[in-house]
Structure formats: C-alpha cells, structure tokens
Amino acid sequence: MAIEVSKNKWKMTFGERIYIIPILHGMWVTLTHLFAKKVTIQYPEEKPVISPRWRGRHVLKRNEKGQERCVGCQMCELACPADAIYIEAAEVPPEKRHEHPTERYAKVYNIDMLRCIFCGMCEEACPEAAIFLTPYYEFVDDSREKLVYNKEMLTEKVGGPILYKD
Amino acid sequence: MHTELWSLIIEKTIFGVILLAAIMTGAAYVTLAERKVASWFQDRIGPNRAGPLGLLQPLADGIKFFLKEDMIPKNVHKAFYLLAPGIAAIPPLLIAASIPWGNQIELLGKAIKLQMIDLNVGILFIFAFASIGVYGVMLGGWASNNKYSLMGGLRSSSQMISYELAQGTAVVGVLLLAGTLSLDEIVKQQDSLTKWYVWRQPIGFFIFFVASLAELARVPFDLPEAENELVGGYHTEYSSMKFGLFQVSEYIHLIVTSALISTLYFGGWQIPFVDIASNSSFIYGVLGVISLLLKTVFFIFVFMWLRWTLPRFRYDQLMSLGWKFLLEAAFVWIVITAILVLAFPWYKTWF
Numbered sequence: 001m002a003i004e005v006s007k008n009k010w011k012m013t014f015g016e017r018i019y020i021i022p023i024l025h026g027m028w029v030t031l032t033h034l035f036a037k038k039v040t041i042q043y044p045e046e047k048p049v050i051s052p053r054w055r056g057r058h059v060l061k062r063n064e065k066g067q068e069r070c071v072g073c074q075m076c077e078l079a080c081p082a083d084a085i086y087i088e089a090a091e092v093p094p095e096k097r098h099e100h101p102t103e104r105y106a107k108v109y110n111i112d113m114l115r116c117i118f119c120g121m122c123e124e125a126c127p128e129a130a131i132f133l134t135p136y137y138e139f140v141d142d143s144r145e146k147l148v149y150n151k152e153m154l155t156e157k158v159g160g161p162i163l164y165k166d
Numbered sequence: 167m168h169t170e171l172w173s174l175i176i177e178k179t180i181f182g183v184i185l186l187a188a189i190m191t192g193a194a195y196v197t198l199a200e201r202k203v204a205s206w207f208q209d210r211i212g213p214n215r216a217g218p219l220g221l222l223q224p225l226a227d228g229i230k231f232f233l234k235e236d237m238i239p240k241n242v243h244k245a246f247y248l249l250a251p252g253i254a255a256i257p258p259l260l261i262a263a264s265i266p267w268g269n270q271i272e273l274l275g276k277a278i279k280l281q282m283i284d285l286n287v288g289i290l291f292i293f294a295f296a297s298i299g300v301y302g303v304m305l306g307g308w309a310s311n312n313k314y315s316l317m318g319g320l321r322s323s324s325q326m327i328s329y330e331l332a333q334g335t336a337v338v339g340v341l342l343l344a345g346t347l348s349l350d351e352i353v354k355q356q357d358s359l360t361k362w363y364v365w366r367q368p369i370g371f372f373i374f375f376v377a378s379l380a381e382l383a384r385v386p387f388d389l390p391e392a393e394n395e396l397v398g399g400y401h402t403e404y405s406s407m408k409f410g411l412f413q414v415s416e417y418i419h420l421i422v423t424s425a426l427i428s429t430l431y432f433g434g435w436q437i438p439f440v441d442i443a444s445n446s447s448f449i450y451g452v453l454g455v456i457s458l459l460l461k462t463v464f465f466i467f468v469f470m471w472l473r474w475t476l477p478r479f480r481y482d483q484l485m486s487l488g489w490k491f492l493l494e495a496a497f498v499w500i501v502i503t504a505i506l507v508l509a510f511p512w513y514k515t516w517f
Contacts, residue, residue, distance in 0.1 A: 017492075026475045028209050095399040 054135040055118040060112055060155040061130055068098055068155060069130035070107035079125035084115035109151035115138050177278055185282060189262050193417040194224035200470060207474040216265035231410035238402050246309035251411035254302025257295040258418040264288050265425050266350045267458060268435045269442055273452030280455060281350060288349035292426065293334050296381065299419065300326045303390065307400035318399025322383055322390030328488035332375035335496035339370035339503040340430050343514060353434035353443055354443055360517045364431040369499045371431045378423045384469055386476040387484060425458065432461050
C-alpha cells in the first residue's frame with residue numbers, strides 16, 4: 001500500500017528556499033573533512049593490516065618430521081569450485097620414501113592463481129591438513145604462465161618460516 | 167617621444183610575457199590544487215608521486231598532453247573543430263591583461279604599472295571578452311558532430327548568457343559607488359578595510375559570486391560538462407593538447423574570475439592598514455601583488471570548496487534561478503543602491 005504524499009504538505013518559506021543556511025552547514029561539514037585524518041594507505045611503502053584469517057596464497061604444509069603432508073588424494077582438486085588445482089598422483093619412489101608419510105604422493109601439484117577464487121574449500125576438504133591459505137596477497141606477475149604455481153613454490157621450505165599455524 | 171614610445175613597448179612586452187607565463191603556470195598549478203583540494207575534502211592525500219609533494223604533477227600532465235595522439239574524429243567540421251580550443255583559451259588571457267595585478271612599481275628609475283591595459287571601460291571589456299569565451303565552447307560542441315557535445319555546447323551557451331546578465335547587473339552597484347569603469351580606479355578607491363565594496367554591496371557581491379560560479383560552469387552549475395549525463399560535454403571529442411587547451415582556458419578563467427571578485431569587492435591589491443597606493447617603491451608593489459594573489463587563491467579555494475559541498479542543479483532549476491531570482495535580485499539591488507547613493511551622501515563616502 002503506497003503512502004499518499006501530498007504535494008503541498010510542506011511549503012518552504014523564502015528563507016528555506018534560498019538554502020543559505022543549509023549550504024553553510026554543508027560547507028562546515030566538508031571543511032571538517034579537509035582537516036580530518038586521511039584514510040589513504042600509501043600502498044607499496046605502507047602495507048595495510050591483514051587479518052591472519054585472510055585467504056590468500058596457498059601453502060602446502062609439512063608435518064613435524066619435515067615430510068610433505070600431502071598424500072595426493074585429490075580431494076582438494078575435487079572440492080575446488082574454480083577448477084584451479086591440478087594434481088597428478090604417483091607412488092613414492094623407494095629412494096624418497098623418508099620424505100613422505102605414505103607411499104602415495106602428489107607428483108605434480110599446480111594451482112592456477114588466476115583461476116583460484118580463494119574460497120578455502122581446499123582447506124576444508126583436505127583430510128591430511130596439508131593445504132592452507134595464508135594472508136599473503138601480492139600475486140603480481142607479467143605472464144599467465146608464471147601465475148600457475150607449482151608444487152615447489154607452494155610447499156613450505158624445510159626449516160623455513162612457518163607460513164601458517166594450524 | 168620616440169624613446170618614450172619604445173620604452174613603453176619594451177616595458178609592456180616584458181610585462182606581458184611575464185604575465186602570460188605566470189598565468190599559464192598558475193593555471194597548471196590550479197589543476198594540481200583542484201586535485202589536491204578534492205582529495206583533502208574526500209579524506210585522501212591526492213597526487214604526491216611526481217616530485218616533492220606532487221609539485222611536478224602539472225609538468226607531467228603537460229608532457230602527457232603533448233605526447234598523446236592528436237585525434238581528429240572523421241565527421242567533425244574541421245575548421246571550427248580546430249578553432250574552438252583557441253577561441254576558448256584567448257579571452258580569459260585578455261581578461262587577465264586588463265586586471266590590475268598591482269600598483270605601479272619603481273624599477274630602473276621608471277614607474278611601471280602592473281596592469282597590462284588600463285582601460286577606462288575595464289569592466290565592459292572584461293564582460294565583452296567573457297562572452298566571446300562562450301563561442302569556443304559552443305563551436306567545440308557543435309563542430310564535434312556528437313550529440314553529447316552539442317548538448318554540452320547548447321547548455322553552456324544558454325547558461326552563460328543567462329548568468330552574464332545577472333553578473334553584469336550585479337556589478338552596477340559597485341559602478342554607482344565608484345563612478346568609474348576603470349578597474350585601477352575602483353581598486354584605488356578601496357584604500358582601507360572598511361572601504362572594501364563588499365561591506366556596502368553584500369547582496370551585489372553575493373549575486374556576482376553566484377553568477378560567476380555559473381559563468382565558470384563549476385559545481386553546482388557544471389551542467390555543460392555534467393559527466394554523468396553528457397560524457398564530457400563540449401570537449402568529449404577532443405584529445406591531446408586540444409583538450410588541454412580547453413582545460414587550461416577553464417582554469418585561467420577560474421583564476422581571472424577570482425581576481426576580478428577580489429578586485430571589485432575586496433580591494434584588489436590593497437592591503438588593509440598599509441598605504442601602498444601612494445608609495446611606488448618596489449617592495450610595496452610586490453606586497454600589493456601578493457595581497458591580490460592571496461585573495462585570488464582564497465576565492466579559488468572557495469570555488470573548489472563549493473564544488474565538494476553542493477550537488478548539481480537540474481537544468482530547469484538552473485534556468486529558473488538565473489532568470490527568476492538572480493536577475494530580479496540584481497535589479498532590485500541596483501535600485502536600492504541608487505536610492506542609497508542619492509539619499510545618503512555618506513553611503514558614498516563611507517567612514
């Protein structure tokens with residue numbers, strides 16, 4: 001039901017019609033903004049504060065023995081709504097047996113950062129708690145190929161910084 | 167006689183070159199100021215990458231304008247299309263030439279007037295050239311062969327004609343008090359703070375200010391280039407330096423109008439409590455110029471301030487404000503001023 005609006009409900013007086021006082025009030029409001037604290041973040045020099053729960057670049061974690069947690073089960077590939085993950089699973093060769101907790105591992109593990117929508121479904125799907133999204137958000141590069149991150153780029157370095165605490 | 171003429175020519179040439187350079191640089195820096203002030207009003211920082219505090223930004227913009235591809239669309243009226251930016255840019259410069267930027271200064275044993283042309287019909291000259299400036303905008307809009315440009319050109323021509331009337335009428339109050347059309351004389355009469363014409367002509371000043379805002383086609387009267395209705399208005403089809411010329415002319419016009427307001431109502435190059443009219447030493451002359459420039463900068467700032475405060479008028483509102491309110495108010499104000507001048511002699515002498 002529409003509310004009836006009468007046209008001459010409020011007839012403005014001359015003083016109201018010349019709008020001087022509202023304009024001065026408006027000018028006061030804008031003037032306060034002139035001296036207000038600026039909200040700009042000078043990006044490359046000054047970085048914004050990112051929440052630790054931010055969903056950015058992925059990391060493939062290692063377990064406490066330094067072994068790759070990923071067992072190449074392809075659950076994340078299946079869960080990925082953007083089809084950004086590509087995995088080729090294989091049997092662990094005998095000489096590398098100590099680097100993996102099981103005999104199956106991901107031989108190829110690519111994530112296309114241009115396809116990824118950073119939804120975090122891979123994190124949720126992973127039965128081994130191997131993949132996590134980190135607060136790292138700077139992906140700039142000069143070709144599409146370079147933005148397909150391979151396993152080496154994604155896996156945590158042995159003894160390197162802990163990228164994500166689970 | 168002969169040497170006098172030559173020295174006059176040399177003096178005016180040098181002064182003219184300096185004035186032209188100053189006005190052009192000023193216009194370039196007003197574009198920077200526009201962006202900076204806009205940013206500050208929006209809680210941003212604004213351009214700060216080119217040079218310290220972004221001070222080289224106008225230079226970068228200028229280089230960019232020159233290096234951009236100079237495109238001429240296929241179906242434009244070529245002659246008018248090329249002519250329009252020039253016609254738009256020259257009148258504001260001529261107005262700048264007739265504004266007294268300072269009192270005379272003593273240099274090399276010669277009194278040099280800091281005004282290019284001291285006309286006894288200064289104000290009429292300014293209004294004449296201000297209206298010629300509209301031709302540039304109109305021609306640009308029409309010659310572009312683009313409906314948005316044409317709309318912008320039409321809007322600006324009708325808007326400027328409407329508001330020129332109010333502007334010209336409002337200034338009559340000052341002329342009645344001053345008894346002269348020469349800007350130099352008008353400034354010389356405002357030789358103390360109380361004698362600034364704004365105190366005796368508050369309504370006249372208000373009308374003149376609002377009409378100037380419309381003349382400059384700035385917010386809230388920026389309908390000729392209302393970008394969300396008309397793309398870019400009359401300069402939609404212009405690129406590279408031709409667009410730059412329109413832009414520069416707009417900002418020169420802004421500077422000149424602010425200087426004109428200061429000259430007519432705020433004592434021009436006079437400084438309150440300092441008598442610089444009777445002293446033609448170098449220092450006093452320079453102080454006078456600085457005084458006028460400060461007033462000009464203040465009004466430029468006010469124009470920018472209003473831009474970030476007020477929303478744009480609707481076109482019919484703009485027209486009805488111009489024709490049904492400002493013009494009548496200006497006429498009434500002339501009558502009131504005339505009565506005051508005739509009935510109360512102290513109104514003319516004032517303190």
